[in-house]
Amino acid sequence: MTTTPDQTTTRLDIGGMSCTACATRIEKKLNRLEGVEATVNYATERATVRAEAGVDTQVLIETVERTGYTAQVRDPRGSAHTDHGTDHDGHGGLHGVASMRRRLIGSAVLAVPVVLLSMIPALQFDYWQWLTLALATPVVLWGAWPFHRSALMNARQGAATMDTLVSVGVGAAFLWSLWALVLGEAGHIGMTMRWTWLAQGSGSHEIYLEVAAAVTVFVLGGHYLEAGAKHRSSAALRALMELQPAVDIAVGETFTVRPGERVATDGVVVEGESSVDEQMLTGESVPVDKAPDDEVTGATLNVSGRLVVRATAVGDDTRLAQMARLVEEAQEGKAEVQRLADRVSAWFVPVVLVLAVLTFGAWLLLGGSLLQAFTASVAVLIIACPCALGLATPTALMVGTGRGAQLGILIKGPQVLESTRRIDTVVLDKTGTVTTGVMGVVEVAPADGVDEAELLHVAATLEHASEHPVGRAIAGRAEHGTLEQFRNHAGQGVSGVVDGEPARAGRLSWIGDTARQGFRAPGGERQGTVVAVERAGRFLGTVTVADTVKESSAGAIAELRSLGLEPILLTGDNHEVAQSVAAEVGIDRVEAEVTPDDKLRTIERLKAEGRVVAMIGDGVNDAAALAASDLGIAMGTGTDVAIAASDLTLVEGDLSKAAEAVRLARATLRTIRRNLFWAFAYNVAAIPLAMSGYLNPMVAGLAMAFSSVFVVGSSLRLRTTRLV
Numbered sequence: 205m206t207t208t209p210d211q212t213t214t215r216l217d218i219g220g221m222s223c224t225a226c227a228t229r230i231e232k233k234l235n236r237l238e239g240v241e242a243t244v245n246y247a248t249e250r251a252t253v254r255a256e257a258g259v260d261t262q263v264l265i266e267t268v269e270r271t272g273y274t275a276q277v278r279d280p281r282g283s284a285h286t287d288h289g290t291d292h293d294g295h296g297g298l299h300g301v302a303s304m305r306r307r308l309i310g311s312a313v314l315a316v317p318v319v320l321l322s323m324i325p326a327l328q329f330d331y332w333q334w335l336t337l338a339l340a341t342p343v344v345l346w347g348a349w350p351f352h353r354s355a356l357m358n359a360r361q362g363a364a365t366m367d368t369l370v371s372v373g374v375g376a377a378f379l380w381s382l383w384a385l386v387l388g389e390a391g392h393i394g395m396t397m398r399w400t401w402l403a404q405g406s407g408s409h410e411i412y413l414e415v416a417a418a419v420t421v422f423v424l425g426g427h428y429l430e431a432g433a434k435h436r437s438s439a440a441l442r443a444l445m446e447l448q449p450a451v452d453i454a455v456g457e458t459f460t461v462r463p464g465e466r467v468a469t470d471g472v473v474v475e476g477e478s479s480v481d482e483q484m485l486t487g488e489s490v491p492v493d494k495a496p497d498d499e500v501t502g503a504t505l506n507v508s509g510r511l512v513v514r515a516t517a518v519g520d521d522t523r524l525a526q527m528a529r530l531v532e533e534a535q536e537g538k539a540e541v542q543r544l545a546d547r548v549s550a551w552f553v554p555v556v557l558v559l560a561v562l563t564f565g566a567w568l569l570l571g572g573s574l575l576q577a578f579t580a581s582v583a584v585l586i587i588a589c590p591c592a593l594g595l596a597t598p599t600a601l602m603v604g605t606g607r608g609a610q611l612g613i614l615i616k617g618p619q620v621l622e623s624t625r626r627i628d629t630v631v632l633d634k635t636g637t638v639t640t641g642v643m644g645v646v647e648v649a650p651a652d653g654v655d656e657a658e659l660l661h662v663a664a665t666l667e668h669a670s671e672h673p674v675g676r677a678i679a680g681r682a683e684h685g686t687l688e689q690f691r692n693h694a695g696q697g698v699s700g701v702v703d704g705e706p707a708r709a710g711r712l713s714w715i716g717d718t719a720r721q722g723f724r725a726p727g728g729e730r731q732g733t734v735v736a737v738e739r740a741g742r743f744l745g746t747v748t749v750a751d752t753v754k755e756s757s758a759g760a761i762a763e764l765r766s767l768g769l770e771p772i773l774l775t776g777d778n779h780e781v782a783q784s785v786a787a788e789v790g791i792d793r794v795e796a797e798v799t800p801d802d803k804l805r806t807i808e809r810l811k812a813e814g815r816v817v818a819m820i821g822d823g824v825n826d827a828a829a830l831a832a833s834d835l836g837i838a839m840g841t842g843t844d845v846a847i848a849a850s851d852l853t854l855v856e857g858d859l860s861k862a863a864e865a866v867r868l869a870r871a872t873l874r875t876i877r878r879n880l881f882w883a884f885a886y887n888v889a890a891i892p893l894a895m896s897g898y899l900n901p902m903v904a905g906l907a908m909a910f911s912s913v914f915v916v917g918s919s920l921r922l923r924t925t926r927l928v
Contacts, residue, residue, distance in 0.1 A: 214261055216251040218244065219274035222354055222367045222427075225553050226273065229363055233271045234264065245598050250278065272357035301431050304350075308424040311347030314339045315417035319902075322414035333385055333411055340413040344378045348420040364553040370423050372557075373585035377412035377419070377901065380578060384411055412582070415901040419586055422906045449503070453515050461500075461511045469502040470522045471513035478509035482856075556588040556891070563895045576897055583894035587904035588887060596879035599919040604872030607922055612840070612855035613865045620851040621876070623835040624869035626816045630764050630862075631807065631829070633821035634775035634782060637839055637859060638789055639751040641822075643677040643733075647748035659744045661685060663737045665702045666709045674733050674749045678709075681747075697735070707739040715743065750781070756860040758789045763863035765790075769818070772810075774803055774829075803829040820862055837862055871925045879915045886911045 221227055227246040234242035239256035253264055261277060268275035318336045321327050345352075351374070354367035451468040453459055458474060461467050467480070479491035482504045491507045494500055500513055502522045519525065560581045567577035605615050615621075635641050650659045660682035667675035669690045675698070690700040697710015708715065715736040737744040761771050773786045773794045782796035795806060807829045810817045819826070819833035822841065830836035830850045838850035841857030852869070854861040890907060893899050899907075 212255055212257055212259070214253045214255065214264060215278040216253065216264065216268065216275045217278050218249050218251050218268060220354065220357075221246055221249060221273060222351070222365055225365045229358075229361075229365075230268055230271055230273060233267055237263065237267060240264070248598060248602065251275070272354070272361055272363075301428070304424060304428050304431065307347050307350070308421065308428050311343045311417070311421050311424060314343050314347075315414075315421045318343075318417045319414045322411065333413075336411070336413045337382065337385060340378065340381075340417045343417045343420050344374055347424060348374050351420075351423070364557060366553065368553060369556055369585045369588055370419070372560075373582050373901065374416045374419055376578075376582055376585075377416040381411045381413045381416070412578075412901070415582065418902045418906075419904075422902075423908065427912075453518055455515050455518055458512055458514045461506045461513055463506055463508055463510065465506050467500045467502050467504050467506060467511075467513065469515050470517040471500055471502075471515045473498045473500060473511050474514050475512035476510050478511050479507040481505040481507050552588070556584065559588075559891065559895065560584040566895075567897070572897075579901065580895060580897045582901045583897075583899045583904045584891060586901050587890045587894045587899060587908055596883050596915055597876050599916050600872055600875040600879060600922065603919045603922040604868060604875070607925075608865070608868055611861070611864060611868070612858075613861055613868060614840075614853040614855065615865075615869060615872075616851050616853075620835065621869050621873040623816070623818075623851065624866050625873055627818045627835050627866075628769060629772065629810055629815045630769045630818045630820060631772045631774050631810070631833070632791070632859075633803075633819075633826050634773055634777055634785055635751055636822040636841070636857075637820055638757045638773065638785060639753050641751060643673045643749050644752040645677055645681050645747055646750045646752060648745070649748070650745035651743050654744050656745075657682070659737055659747065662702050662707050662739050662744060663709050663735065663747050666690075666698050666700055666707055666737075667735075669700070670698055674735065677749045678735065678747055702739060705740045707737070709735055709737045712736045712746070753785055753788050754859060756858055760859035760862060761790045763860065764866075767863060767866055769866075774798060774806060801828075804832055807832045818866075820859070822857065837865065868922075868925075871922060875919055875922055879918055882918070883911065883915060 218227075218230060221230070227244040230251065231242055231244040234240055234244070234251065234253060237255075237259065239259055240253060241255070242251055242253045244251045251264075251268070255264070265275045265277075318339045321332050321336050348371065351367040351370040354365065355371035358365050358368060449466050449468045451459070453469055459468050459471075461478075463478070473494050473496050475496060477493070477495045480494050480500055481491045482501065494511065499516075500511070501524065502517075503524050517523070563584050564577045564581040567580055568574070572580075601621075604621075608615050632638055648656055648660060650656045660678075662685075663678050664680075664682040665685040665687050667678040668684045669687060670676070670679070670692065685703040688701040690698065692698050693710065693714070696714040697708060699706070699708040701707070712734060715738050733749045735747045735749060737747065764771055770793070771791045773782060773791045773796075775782050775785075775794075775796050776798055777796060779794070779796045782794045786792070786794045795802075798806065803826065807817055807819060811832075811834070816835075817833045818835040818837060819829050820837040820839070821827075821830055822839035826838075830838060835852065836850035837852045837854065839857040839859075840853050840855035852865050854865065886907075890899070890904070894904055
């Protein structure tokens, strides 16, 4: 539970839901409570409830239970334990799936001989109908019990769900057959069965035991496959959470990470050097070198050396937990298209019940036989399936966000997907986004007769004692000599005695024209800070230091262009530096020397021009622009404010991931649209066929089960979609 001063957010595991209509009913019941705003997701079997601080969690649970379902406060490690929502009879959770599997196997064993005896005249013998009754009875009563139980519970609430349709259809077929057998009429006509009955959707006999048994098996099979597919769809995130070692560590404590072990929690290296595999966090397979003062993330793998780490975050505050929370929130959200599907599902089941009654009456009024009317109405009950509608969006979202988490891409919510489809312009911050945000040596220009190694040696020795970012960048480029009498000259540079000789490093103007003797400064002053170096009155040359461009930036810009996006560089830096960076990475349009307010106004101006704008940034000064853009993309290495204001987060801070993120989001959106099309088209086509008598109830049951499995299977394809 996450607490704010005036509101709490509670996540509940819900058990017993059989279709999206169940989720809609629970959602409505919760939202009727004063001070409560709830969203229930059928695919994840979770409810997210935002309530005023005074609302008791037990009231929420009791409300769900009175509606006919089970509820419990979600395990804090919820992502690692997604087998939740166990109910009594197998509609959710690990126990539920196991129970469903037992029912499926037992029902299938009993149903197969019922179908064979009913469909193949050569296998029939005297009183074979009574054997099929004996075999079908446990299938209908025990195998289909989860559907009967759910239907009864919903009936007491004055509601109907998918289970109602299955229960009524299976029950009607069984009771009709039992009535026919008890009257003794079936024995006289049982041998008249023909294969044509299956194709024509109506027949010359009165026994529907094979329908009752087969439909039960098909629907159980569909639910079982659906549950397994839903479990796989969240496997990526679950695998990440399970990597976190279970270690009792407090913030500030130190712990040792040996080669081959996972880092217990987020921290800072205080001793040792090693390479750490961060693939589970960033998607990059190349291990990252770590040394004292470097940050490490919990659950990453120590590849080589021994590290001593001081814990900086534990539990829900770790980077991995925050990632999981973002992904869960995205999975639990609903896109507008899904809200439409929910509204359709809310009235879908009652309408189907009415259509089944109308079908029965219409066949009789139009001169059809009682058998034809009964067959058609049962087929209508069984073929109709709102499950596919309810699964279309959330399963695709679960797989898409899980795949993104594996790649180091966090998608905040389903509404983000629609934005990625429409964007045509991408605005990029410079520092920390296109560039590293860290100063580095970009050019070394020795004077005539001076060796580059000598120039760098003197400069590095002088700057080794400096705290300035420019000095630190130079200090890391060469071996240091001995330094005495170091002195910092504010605004000018530094001086000292290097290896026994006086030396200086600083502004060209400070070194003086006499020492330079006509030396022509390189063009580097347009892209960074130029440091001149002198030793014993002899000018050695210059070292240019600048914010270096990330190695991946040029390729990333090209990838964004290939997606039809026009890149624009937006920076508070001066025009010369901005133009230099833009030219290096392949950006034509540059807007420089802008303030944070200017960045916001630039986004608003571009949107006013009719552009759909994505903004990529990492700093506090980018937060307003990220929030105002149609799609905000934050670098995970940036500030918390920028991440909070964005729609997508690139965990590693690698700009090349931006194109992957757009491709993943677009692929997820395409999958959602394909799923919804199939779900709607299936029902639009199937229900009229059933009403007209062209669908046998057994075929209807198989088709209904297949529709849900098809939608979930379509979503699972996202796990292997190519993003590069």
